Amino acid sequence: MGKRDIGLKSYLGNAARYADLWNGAVFQGKQVIRPEVLQEISPVRSKADEKAILEKTGDLVMKQSYDGQKFLILALENQDKIDYGMPVRIMLQEALEYDWQIKEIMRKNERAYQAMRVEHTDKTKTVVYQDSGEYLYKVKKEDRLYPIMTLIVYWGEDAWGGAKSLHEMIDFGSADALMGEQLKRMIPEYPLHLLDLTNFNHFEYFRTELRPLLEMFQRRNRKEDFMEYIKRNEGNWAMDDESWYMLGQLTDSKDIRNLIKEKRQSRRRDKGMCKAIEDMKNDARAEGKAECIIDLLGEYGIVSEELKSKIFKQTDLQILSEWFKLAVHTRSVNEFVKAIN
8 A cells, every 4th residue: 555554554553543443343333442451563473484484564463451461462454455365364464473472382381491490300391381292392281372353444446355254265166065065164264354444334333533534535536425524524523633634645635635734724723712622631631541551550560659649740641652651561660660760
């Protein structure tokens, strides 16, 4: 997607939009994905050993923590052209993620094994590994993988005409119908999570500025419908400058770009009147973000009253966002304190 793809990665890299995209496209509006616990991670996964050397890069990947130390990996792929091999491509990317997790489990277990050898020379194997299978393959019976899901957002002109599952790509044969049916039962279907914006009809599932952006994008080639939509709905939502800019990038229409320019100028004129209201909203958002930071730090140790007070007194949302990122990546409360000082 070139330039548009870079813009989308930046735009959807916002945790609130990323969560809203998943909740609207996959979970029918249910608030399953929570933006306050999302963390962006590397979209690159590779495998290099004596059997194969592979590397796959996705568009955007985040992880969400739940139940303490467990995670859900959420990958995003933006498409403006139909990839007729998409099920296999996604299957391979997710397999590489699971392979990476297995390698991490093996490394963790082996580090524990080597550390225990010092203290339990005669019983090392039974202290870390419970049987010969665990010892040989370095994966213990109770070890578990984090689930991974991939969402494909299709921004193309025509409706998605490619396969939506692995089964649609497989020739199960027609000569022996019984065998074909048996094979279908045995081979995983591997369905895609696909948001096809050419025919999606449930924009009410979205709660952020994604809703008007996606609705207007769907109407981009129907000028009268586009203008009627704005006239009918503009009073019900507000789009920030970044969303208007992204819409201009996605539509690549001179008329729409001019309209967007007018809307952005109009928003700036009205900004002064709305400042008091916006300040109140910012105070509420700041308090909520401060609570999230303190909750995250609580996983690493006791958060002093002095530190809590300092966090709650901070009202700059940009600074709080930076502190939130620090809290996600920190290894201790003391490390966080040193960083913000």
